[in-house]
Amino acid sequence: MPKLxxxxxxxxLFNGKKHESKAILPCSPPVPTxxxxxxxxxxxxxxxxxxxxxxxxxxxxxxxxxxxxxxxxILPKSHKIxxxxxxxxxxxxxxxxxxxxxxxxxxxxxxxxxLFDYPETVLSIGTDRKLNTITEFIEKYKDxxxxxxxxxPVFYPDLVELVNxxxxxxxxxxxxxxxxxxxxxxxxxxxxxxxxxxxxPHIWRLNFSIVKINDVNLSFLNFADWIYGRFPSGELKQLIxxxxxxxxxxxxxxxxGVTVNNEEWEHPVYGPIDKSYRIRRADNTKEAILFEYCDxxxxxxxxxxxxxxxxxxxx
Amino acid sequence: MSVExxxxxxxxxxxxxxxxxMYYRFESNDKKEFRVSELAIQQSETLNRxxxxxxxxxxxxxxxxxxxxxxxxxxxxxxxxxxxxxxxxEAIPVDDGSVPKIVEIPEFDAKLMDIxxxxxxxxxxxxxxxxxxxxxxxxxxxxxxxxxxxxxAQLRRVYLxxxxxxxxxxxxxxxxxxxxxxxEVEEEFEERKRQGGNxxx
Numbered sequence: 141m142p143k144l145x146x147x148x149x150x151x152x153l154f155n156g157k158k159h160e161s162k163a164i165l166p167c168s169p170p171v172p173t174x175x176x177x178x179x180x181x182x183x184x185x186x187x188x189x190x191x192x193x194x195x196x197x198x199x200x201x202x203x204x205x206x207x208x209x210x211x212x213x214i215l216p217k218s219h220k221i222x223x224x225x226x227x228x229x230x231x232x233x234x235x236x237x238x239x240x241x242x243x244x245x246x247x248x249x250x251x252x253x254x255l256f257d258y259p260e261t262v263l264s265i266g267t268d269r270k271l272n273t274i275t276e277f278i279e280k281y282k283d284x285x286x287x288x289x290x291x292x293p294v295f296y297p298d299l300v301e302l303v304n305x306x307x308x309x310x311x312x313x314x315x316x317x318x319x320x321x322x323x324x325x326x327x328x329x330x331x332x333x334x335x336x337x338x339x340x341p342h343i344w345r346l347n348f349s350i351v352k353i354n355d356v357n358l359s360f361l362n363f364a365d366w367i368y369g370r371f372p373s374g375e376l377k378q379l380i381x382x383x384x385x386x387x388x389x390x391x392x393x394x395x396x397g398v399t400v401n402n403e404e405w406e407h408p409v410y411g412p413i414d415k416s417y418r419i420r421r422a423d424n425t426k427e428a429i430l431f432e433y434c435d436x437x438x439x440x441x442x443x444x445x446x447x448x449x450x451x452x453x454x455x
Numbered sequence: 456m457s458v459e460x461x462x463x464x465x466x467x468x469x470x471x472x473x474x475x476x477m478y479y480r481f482e483s484n485d486k487k488e489f490r491v492s493e494l495a496i497q498q499s500e501t502l503n504r505x506x507x508x509x510x511x512x513x514x515x516x517x518x519x520x521x522x523x524x525x526x527x528x529x530x531x532x533x534x535x536x537x538x539x540x541x542x543x544x545e546a547i548p549v550d551d552g553s554v555p556k557i558v559e560i561p562e563f564d565a566k567l568m569d570i571x572x573x574x575x576x577x578x579x580x581x582x583x584x585x586x587x588x589x590x591x592x593x594x595x596x597x598x599x600x601x602x603x604x605x606x607x608a609q610l611r612r613v614y615l616x617x618x619x620x621x622x623x624x625x626x627x628x629x630x631x632x633x634x635x636x637x638x639e640v641e642e643e644f645e646e647r648k649r650q651g652g653n654x655x656x
Contacts, residue, residue, distance in 0.1 A: 175572050175598050176615040184583045187591055190556040191599030202607045204619045214554055239554075 189214050194240035201251055212255050221286075222256060224249065225264040226274070249277075253284065262287040271298045278306045288313040296342045303330065304347045320355075347375050354382035358392060358441065371421060371428060371445060379443040386439050389432050393417050407431075410442065477513055479506055480521035481536075487529030488521050495539035498547070500586035526584060531577040538567055538590050547588050558596040568597050 177185055189197065189211060201211040216239070225234045226246075234243040235252050237259075242252055253261070261284040265274055278285050294315055303313070303325060313323040320334040329350035332343065340361060343351065353361070361381065393400065404414045416431040428445045478490040481502075496502045505522065509515075524532060541563050550556075560568075568575060575594065582591040601613050610616070617625065 174613045174615040175576050175601070177598065178614075178616065180576070180579055181583050184579050184591065184595060187556075187595040188598050190554050191558060191596045192602055193555050196599075196602045196605075196610075199605065199607050200602070200610055200614075200616075203611055203616050204622060206619075206622055207616055216554060 185210065186214055194242050195244070198242050198244065198248065198252055198255065201255060202248060208251065208254070212257075215255055217257065220259055221262060222253070222259045222284075223262040223264055226266060253281065258284045260284060260286045262289060264289045264291060266292050271302050275302055275305050278302075278309065278311070282306070282309045285309070285311050287311060290315045296336075296339050297345075299339075300342045300345045304345075307347055344374065344376070349375055349377045350380070351376060351378070352380045352382065354438075355384045356381060357384050358387050358389070363392065371419070371426065371443070377445055379445070381441045381443075383439045383441065389417075389430070389441060390415075393430070477511075477516060479511070479516055481532065482521040482523045483527055483529040483532045484523075484525050485529045487532070489532060489536050491536045491539060492543060495536065495543040498539040498542055498545070498587050498589070499535075500547075500588070502585055524585075527581045528577070530574065531581050534567060534570070534574070534578055535581050535585065535587065535590065538564065539587065541567075542589065545589070548592065550588075556592070556596075558592045560593045560596055564590075564593045565597075568594060 177188055180188070189200070192200065197211045197215070201208040221237070223236050225236070231246045232243070233246050233249055234241065235249070236242075237256065244252075253259075258281065261281065263274065263277070263285060265288060274288070278288070288311060290313070299315075303323065307325070308327055310326050313325070315321045315336070321336050321339070322333045324331040324333075325348075328348065329352065330346055330348045331352040331354065332339075333354045335343065335353060335356060337360070340356075343353065343361075358381065390400065398417050398419060401416050401418065402414065404412055405416070407413050410431075410433045413431045413433075416429050418427065418429055420427045426445055426447060428443050430441060430443050433440045433442050477493045479493065479496060479502075481489050481491060483489070491502075493506075496506055509522075511519070527535070568578065570578070575597065579591065579594045579598065581587075582594055602610055605613060611618070
């Protein structure tokens with residue numbers, strides 16, 4: 141019987157060639173690594189997909205147009221509202237519906253929205269993210285975005301820029317950290333509720349025809365400055381101030397030396413107005429009529445601004 | 456009850472249970488015969504309706520040929536009947552349509568499905584074909600569990616899913632494969648027409 145040595149074993153293993161591990165040792169046939177689910181019946185395919193969680197379904201939907209269509213077909217269409225949380229990191233988001241949560245990359249947000257047929261969407265935003273990303277998102281998904289929810293303080297000049305850049309779209313905005321401070325934007329007007337004091341100076345930079353401000357008082361708005369002819373020369377045509385508590389406009393105007401017009405006239409919206417005031421910008425480019433109006437619940441001051449060259453105001 | 460103890464037996468093993476209950480005989484496509492209790496068959500809607508429609512008596516079951524299941528091999532059918540015997544008498548679950556579906560794999564089923572992917576694929580196929588709702592549930596759940604923690608690229612490998620490009624290439628190949636035959640048929644048709652025949656057949 142030949143003596144076994146390491147040399148003889150190596151010779152047997154490598155057939156005399158060093159460092160060549162050719163198929164000398166028996167090896168098992170390759171084990172199939174996967175299951176060809178597309179070869180199963182449609183019913184079985186759907187049963188498998190229905191056992192996947194939402195994260196796995198989204199992952200699967202990213203593989204091909206066909207896989208996206210299949211995933212889309214099994215997701216319930218009952219989701220009316222989806223929340224997208226823009227995380228602190230610049231490229232991560234979490235998406236939640238009443239049943240599903242997905243945490244992943246921002247680059248997949250379109251696929252996720254598509255899976256649910258672009259439902260009404262709430263954006264929940266931390267300020268670490270650049271607002272231009274949010275602006276792009278709102279512009280791209282203007283038919284979906286209904287509410288923008290800031291969970292941390294916002295830099296107000298940026299906020300005005302954001303609102304101006306998406307003007308014409310209908311959505312609401314809540315700045316949670318400042319209590320009830322919120323915006324409701326429609327095509328032509330913006331309604332501001334409970335504005336934060338630091339936001340007040342920025343109101344006049346809003347490029348909207350109609351601005352409604354609720355729950356403030358006139359002194360809060362630096363209204364005296366307006367009365368002295370410093371109201372803005374921008375797009376603003378109508379400012380409606382819903383007073384937090386009743387204020388005496390007469391005393392304020394009288395102190396400013398503005399004379400009252402007691403001649404009654406008919407406003408197309410507010411009906412008969414029996415007392416109004418007329419003010420003019422220092423550069424004579426704009427004129428405004430001010431009057432008080434009371435509906436069943438609120439006392440308001442309405443200011444209508446017109447260009448002097450286009451129309452002479454009613455008096 | 457363990458997988459080994461499940462009362463599915465091959466006829467030639469002479470281990471026929473001596474019970475008064477009726478045992479139906481089935482034959483796989485590779486000619487393996489199985490005896491399955493009446494109660495176990497109720498787990499399969501397809502087989503249950505089949506045996507109901509046949510209206511076999513105890514004598515018929517013994518004397519007539521085994522019912523052939525031509526689409527399923529013996530190895531797969533053995534697993535199917537083992538599962539049915541183990542779960543006989545259990546209520547068939549009703550689907551509530553939820554996504555994700557809530558399915559738990561019992562220990563017996565987990566052991567039964569501790570098989571290679573090829574056989575698991577056949578088991579799903581058989582469960583679907585024989586309409587065994589709960590077996591389909593657990594086997595699909597097992598396949599779904601393979602996706603846990605996988606990246607899209609890994610999912611592609613696990614489920615052998617083609618990319619858009621591969622889908623497109625396969626579609627083109629299928630069209631190309633079909634066109635020559637269509638051309639052949641057309642040419643043959645034209646030839647026959649030239650020879651004076653009115654009908655292609």
